[in-house]
Amino acid sequence: MKHALILAGHGSHISPETGGLVWRYVDRLRQTGVVDEVTAAFWKEPPSFAQAIETISAPQVTIVPLFTSRGFFTQRVIPGEMGLTGELTIRNGKEIRYAAPLHDHPLLAGIVRARIESALVSYGLPPDRTDVAIIGHSTRRHPQSRLATEAQVARLKSVGIPAWAVYLEDSPTIAEIYDMTVAPNLIAVPFFVAAGMHTTIDIPRQLGLQSGDREGTVHGRRVVYTPPVGVDDDLQEVILGLASEAGAHLNPVAYSDVDDLWRGFPTAGRDDLIAAVQQAGVLNFGGLTLSLNEVRVASGELELETLDHPAALRRRVRENPFRSLPTGRDLPAGWRVRIERPEWLHAIVETVYPGAVASWAAARRGALTISSLSSTARRQVGMFRPLENLTGEVQRGIVARVCGGCFALPLWAGARVADGPACPEPCNHWMSAALESIE
Numbered sequence: 001m002k003h004a005l006i007l008a009g010h011g012s013h014i015s016p017e018t019g020g021l022v023w024r025y026v027d028r029l030r031q032t033g034v035v036d037e038v039t040a041a042f043w044k045e046p047p048s049f050a051q052a053i054e055t056i057s058a059p060q061v062t063i064v065p066l067f068t069s070r071g072f073f074t075q076r077v078i079p080g081e082m083g084l085t086g087e088l089t090i091r092n093g094k095e096i097r098y099a100a101p102l103h104d105h106p107l108l109a110g111i112v113r114a115r116i117e118s119a120l121v122s123y124g125l126p127p128d129r130t131d132v133a134i135i136g137h138s139t140r141r142h143p144q145s146r147l148a149t150e151a152q153v154a155r156l157k158s159v160g161i162p163a164w165a166v167y168l169e170d171s172p173t174i175a176e177i178y179d180m181t182v183a184p185n186l187i188a189v190p191f192f193v194a195a196g197m198h199t200t201i202d203i204p205r206q207l208g209l210q211s212g213d214r215e216g217t218v219h220g221r222r223v224v225y226t227p228p229v230g231v232d233d234d235l236q237e238v239i240l241g242l243a244s245e246a247g248a249h250l251n252p253v254a255y256s257d258v259d260d261l262w263r264g265f266p267t268a269g270r271d272d273l274i275a276a277v278q279q280a281g282v283l284n285f286g287g288l289t290l291s292l293n294e295v296r297v298a299s300g301e302l303e304l305e306t307l308d309h310p311a312a313l314r315r316r317v318r319e320n321p322f323r324s325l326p327t328g329r330d331l332p333a334g335w336r337v338r339i340e341r342p343e344w345l346h347a348i349v350e351t352v353y354p355g356a357v358a359s360w361a362a363a364r365r366g367a368l369t370i371s372s373l374s375s376t377a378r379r380q381v382g383m384f385r386p387l388e389n390l391t392g393e394v395q396r397g398i399v400a401r402v403c404g405g406c407f408a409l410p411l412w413a414g415a416r417v418a419d420g421p422a423c424p425e426p427c428n429h430w431m432s433a434a435l436e437s438i439e
């Protein structure tokens with residue numbers, strides 16, 4: 001029986017690294033062959049939490065939330081968006097397991113200790129003249145979200161390390177660390193998964209450091225700011241450990257065919273896409289030109305850059321400049337990926353437009369579940385709820401403005417099915433734009 005893993009992260013409209021870290025672990029896990037299909041799911045970027053499960057063909061799915069605390073996102077947003085009823089959900093022939101977040105895995109505590117020890121050695125800080133701040137996100141909306149940070153602090157104190165918990169969106173605040181501690185040196189460890197906007201801009205600012213600085217003097221104290229805890233190779237073992245504890249059946253045998261860099265992708269809609277290209281010879285899909293020999297986005301240049309690796313392709317289309325809406329019409333041109341096996345066709349499209357093939361194939365079969373703005377907003381547990389009552393006229397104006405810059409067809413807003421990415425419900429970009437328009 002086939003198995004799949006979904007790594008669920010926050011994503012971002014601003015920073016490539018928030019989702020980029022999740023994609024790096026997806027790429028690595030696809031190469032291990034530990035399960036048949038691996039993908040990501042995000043709040044802010046495609047594939048959305050709601051959409052990702054639909055891209056999977058395997059009947060056994062395990063979702064691992066890449067969050068450092070059991071809080072608002074892991075207990076309310078992800079279960080609500082993915083329709084999870086608990087640790088095991090059985091739906092549409094799938095067994096969906098929901099793993100614990102990273103927060104109290106022993107290896108994570110080891111990474112926190114390693115961050116502190118590395119800072120002590122690298123900056124020559126005497127341990128008896130150095131305090132430690134563990135910086136969590138937390139939120140007043142969900143009191144439990146601070147517990148993971150507090151647990152890390154308790155662990156450090158139990159081995160004699162003077163540590164305090166402070167929070168980005170709760171109290172005590174990050175700036176209060178200077179009143180709470182007295183040692184001349186301070187090591188600040190962001191208890192965050194990715195080097196995103198919070199860890200590169202928001203936290204340094206609240207600490208009184210310049211963005212990008214690893215060290216500085218604030219209120220007469222020497223402050224050393226470490227990388228977040230998630231950017232560590234060991235996290236792959238934590239992810240697999242959490243999946244296994246949730247009941248995932250992991251394959252201990254790695255692939256022997258090390259040449260296939262395009263393996264391990266989700267496969268819903270794959271055969272339909274291959275058949276459509278075989279039939280058409282050349283198929284335009286969003287901004288892509290597909291054939292059985294290559295996927296390309298041509299420009300006026302004579303020479304197209306040839307890309308040969310999922311990570312290289314993702315960097316090309318996603319990161320420079322950062323595009324958090326993959327189906328946006330600003331798709332970079334001037335590249336091709338050559339195809340050696342028909343399955344690569346799908347894996348390449350899936351890399352450029354995560355989740356799009358599954359919804360395209362389902363729409364062609366008349367099996368795509370379309371969710372209107374009001375039902376999508378009603379499913380939301382947070383800030384998008386007020387959009388439930390947006391008038392048709394306002395919706396149409398936002399569709400024209402936001403979806404007009406997107407290759408996907410907003411079926412939820414009345415667009416007709418055609419070849420190319422199909423959009424079954426308003427995306428996070430659309431919802432964010434709509435919220436701005438009524439505030």
Ligand code: SF4
Pocket residue numbers: 327402403406407408409410423425426427428429430
């Ligand atoms: S809601 Fe509009 S902008 Fe968002 S993915 Fe769908 S078509 Fe594109």
